[in-house]
Amino acid sequence: MNDRSSRALLERLIGFPTVSRDSNLEMIGFIRQYLDDCGVHSELFYNDARTKANLFATIGPDISGGIVLSGHTDVVPVDGQPWTVEPFRLSEKDGRLYGRGTADMKGFIASVLASVPAFVARDLRVPVHLAFSCDEEVGCLGVRPMLAELAQRAHRPALCLIGEPTELKPVLGHKGKLAMRCQVKGAPCHSAYAPYGVNAIQYAARLINRLEAIGEQLSLPELHDHRFDPPYSTVQTGVIKGGRALNIVPAECEFDFEVRALPGYDASNVADDLQTFARTHLLPKMRAVNADTDIRLESISAYPGLATSASSDAAQLLAMLCGSREFGTVAFGTEGGLFSEAGIPAVVCGPGSMDQGHKPDEFVTVQQLEACDAMLMRLADHLSTRAGS
Numbered sequence: 001m002n003d004r005s006s007r008a009l010l011e012r013l014i015g016f017p018t019v020s021r022d023s024n025l026e027m028i029g030f031i032r033q034y035l036d037d038c039g040v041h042s043e044l045f046y047n048d049a050r051t052k053a054n055l056f057a058t059i060g061p062d063i064s065g066g067i068v069l070s071g072h073t074d075v076v077p078v079d080g081q082p083w084t085v086e087p088f089r090l091s092e093k094d095g096r097l098y099g100r101g102t103a104d105m106k107g108f109i110a111s112v113l114a115s116v117p118a119f120v121a122r123d124l125r126v127p128v129h130l131a132f133s134c135d136e137e138v139g140c141l142g143v144r145p146m147l148a149e150l151a152q153r154a155h156r157p158a159l160c161l162i163g164e165p166t167e168l169k170p171v172l173g174h175k176g177k178l179a180m181r182c183q184v185k186g187a188p189c190h191s192a193y194a195p196y197g198v199n200a201i202q203y204a205a206r207l208i209n210r211l212e213a214i215g216e217q218l219s220l221p222e223l224h225d226h227r228f229d230p231p232y233s234t235v236q237t238g239v240i241k242g243g244r245a246l247n248i249v250p251a252e253c254e255f256d257f258e259v260r261a262l263p264g265y266d267a268s269n270v271a272d273d274l275q276t277f278a279r280t281h282l283l284p285k286m287r288a289v290n291a292d293t294d295i296r297l298e299s300i301s302a303y304p305g306l307a308t309s310a311s312s313d314a315a316q317l318l319a320m321l322c323g324s325r326e327f328g329t330v331a332f333g334t335e336g337g338l339f340s341e342a343g344i345p346a347v348v349c350g351p352g353s354m355d356q357g358h359k360p361d362e363f364v365t366v367q368q369l370e371a372c373d374a375m376l377m378r379l380a381d382h383l384s385t386r387a388g389s
Helices: 006-014 025-037 102-121 143-151 191-196 200-218 268-289 313-322 336-341 366-385
Strands: 042-046 053-059 067-072 091-093 096-098 128-133 159-162 171-174 176-185 234-242 252-261 294-303 328-330 346-348 363-365
Touching: 006 025, 006 102, 006 366, 025 042, 025 053, 025 102, 025 128, 042 143, 053 102, 053 143, 067 102, 067 366, 096 102, 096 366, 102 128, 102 363, 102 366, 128 143, 128 366, 143 336, 159 313, 159 336, 176 200, 176 268, 200 234, 200 252, 200 268, 268 294, 313 346, 313 366, 336 346, 363 366
Parallel strands: 067 128, 067 159, 159 346, 171 328
Antiparallel strands: 042 053, 053 128, 091 096, 096 363, 171 346, 176 252, 176 294, 234 252
């Protein structure tokens, strides 16, 4: 097998267990050496601990414009999932390629790497940039310092293709996300004297009820955007913990909640509303019993939504590559909103389906991988014969 085929490269990439909690440097080192062997220089942007890195490379002329091909190198854990195949070793059956990250989203990265020799061989009129990030799965954290650096440079890409799995259908939008943690500090006492304590769990429940009411307001028909499913911003509580024993009024409770916000809606409004509710309705009652009680909110992660115009150059190029103007949206988030905020309009299109992402026995079909290879060859042909794409 050609060791520069997308199938062979995917096999190598799946072999790197780049779960977000662990380093991605071994995989980044492999990609960097591969690019070096193709005559392509790359640069790394490390995290503060230098345990992870983003990679950026440019093929073609050193001018403004061109397209970024973007993918994240990290994957979600396999712990506790009932895999029937080895998750970090590629296996094939009935036209499916199995392994953690095959769909989300090492399949796209493999296709991009397989296309590098073709991009190098072309007389590109505008550059092709490669951007491979870390820590996307934990809040789109890793790409931010790389984008901050690119923003300082004289030459900026014109658009970005995020290769998240869309079954190669053209996608122009997704919701943003805000993840928050709320910590309630109560006052303990024996449960026989419950009125003399401050029950942190019960006050947390009132805050969660408030979040539910906010979510109901956001679901009103006049706030709908039917490009998305569901067509409104949502709020949900996903984790809660607190209490030591049934006969002790709990002194502590914390819960995590998230807002999935339509593009254009500021998710911090939800956190501000909750903070105001806590300050005006709950804290006075709590501190009337014990002055040391408190309610604190802290951000866990956040990324913006994406809403690229169907008339934009990015959308027009994507329509040409996909052979379709049936633009859609996806429910999951991507780094696309961050690229757009950095002045690089983004679109989303990649092999596989997120229906397989994050699940046991994750897979991408051979047909989807080959179709992605073909799409990138169309891009190489397009950029070698036209300027200003």
